[in-house]
Amino acid sequence: RKEVEQDPGPFNVPEGATVAFNCTYSNSASQSFFWYRQDCRKEPKLLMSVYSSGNEDGRFTAQLNRASQYISLLIRDSKLSDSATYLCVVNGRSGGSYIPTFGRGTSLIVHP
Amino acid sequence: DARVTQTPRHKVTEMGQEVTMRCQPILGHNTVFWYRQTMMQGLELLAYFRNRAPLDDSGMPKDRFSAEMPDATLATLKIQPSEPRDSAVYFCASGLEYTTSGVYEQYFGPGTRLTVT
Numbered sequence: 518r519k520e521v522e523q524d525p526g527p528f529n530v531p532e533g534a535t536v537a538f539n540c541t542y543s544n545s546a547s548q549s550f551f552w553y554r555q556d557c558r559k560e561p562k563l564l565m566s567v568y569s570s571g572n573e574d575g576r577f578t579a580q581l582n583r584a585s586q587y588i589s590l591l592i593r594d595s596k597l598s599d600s601a602t603y604l605c606v607v608n609g610r611s612g613g614s615y616i617p618t619f620g621r622g623t624s625l626i627v628h629p
Numbered sequence: 630d631a632r633v634t635q636t637p638r639h640k641v642t643e644m645g646q647e648v649t650m651r652c653q654p655i656l657g658h659n660t661v662f663w664y665r666q667t668m669m670q671g672l673e674l675l676a677y678f679r680n681r682a683p684l685d686d687s688g689m690p691k692d693r694f695s696a697e698m699p700d701a702t703l704a705t706l707k708i709q710p711s712e713p714r715d716s717a718v719y720f721c722a723s724g725l726e727y728t729t730s731g732v733y734e735q736y737f738g739p740g741t742r743l744t745v746t
Contacts (some may be wrong), residue, residue, distance in 0.1 A: 551734060560720055560737035561672070604672065608733075614677070614684045615726075617662070617735065621671040 520544060521607050523620035530627055534595045538623045540605030541587045548615055550581055550588045553604040555622065561604055564590075595627045631655045633738035635721050641744045647709040650741045653702055654723030661704045662735060663689075663696055664720040672720070678704065679726060711745045718742050 523540045530536050542550075550567035565572065567579040567588050578591040588605055602622040608615040634653045642648055654661050663675040675689040676696035686696060693712070698704045708715055722735040 549733070560739050563734050563736065566734065606735075611685070614679070615733075616677065616685055617674065619664075619672040619674075 520609065520618045521605060521620040523603075523605060523623045525621060525623060527624035527626050530595055530625070532595055532597060532627055532629055534627075535591065535593050536595055536625065537589055537591045538603055538605075538625075539587050539589050540607075540620050540623075541585075542607040542609070542618075543586070544607065544609035544618075545586065546610040547586075547607045548610060549608045550579075551606040552577075552579055552588075552590050553606060553619075555602045555604055557601075561619075564603070592625075595625075597627050597629065600625055600627045633721055633723050633736055635719075635738035635741055637741060638739060639742045639744075641746065642711055643746055644712055645710040646745075647707065648711045648715075648743060648745075650706045650719050650721075650743075652704040652706075652721030652723075652738055654704060654721070655736060656702070658723035658725050658736075660724045660726050660733060660735075661698060662722040662724070663704070663706050664722065665717045666720060666740075667717045675706070675719075711743075713745045716743055716745050 552564040553561040554564045555561040567581050571580040576593045580589045602624050604622045605620045636651045661678040666672045676686040677684045681698040695707045718740045720740045722737045724733040724735040726733040
């Protein structure tokens with residue numbers, strides 16, 4: 518089993534739709550979680566951190582479920598500009614360090 | 630607007646040649662990461678430094694790859710000798726590790742697109 522797993526998609530949705538992605542992780546000692554966005558041929562950019570209580574930033578909502586070991590990202594009112602690959606990152610404890618592990622990403626295509 | 634910078638942005642070289650990639654982390658960040666991204670493998674962690682000390686390089690092929698931080702403003706990733714299978718985009722990222730709980734965010738450079746023929 519991979520440490521961090523995501524559905525690669527693509528998720529193909531119309532403008533205005535609500536779409537949700539999940540990301541599962543296997544290391545129960547994972548400490549912190551993030552969502553990144555990566556556009557084609559660009560570097561990953563931090564979208565938002567994921568807090569235990571859940572957090573919202575505009576149209577984006579991130580949640581953490583430690584019991585089931587997954588994080589989620591919800592995008593409301595999708596825009597064409599939301600088309601990108603969404604990567605989840607899990608910082609898991611390994612020895613004395615926290616090692617970041619990226620998922621393979623979920624591709625989102627928002628069409629008119 | 631502080632950014633991570635990487636040079637070169639593109640590199641085409643022949644098999645067997647040495648390749649050196651450079652990264653300038655964001656001033657004040659205490660962690661630096663090197664990643665490799667390919668279509669097949671996604672984003673793989675190659676090396677991780679905290680306060681310039683290497684913490685993890687288990688993802689890096691030791692026989693040909695080496696990573697160093699000669700000072701706080703420069704991180705290098707070297708491949709010698711390079712092989713066609715090393716063709717990929719290499720990203721550097723820096724971050725601030727707030728406490729020993731490891732809560733930190735990473736900021737990526739634009740990457741070096743390496744092609745080995």
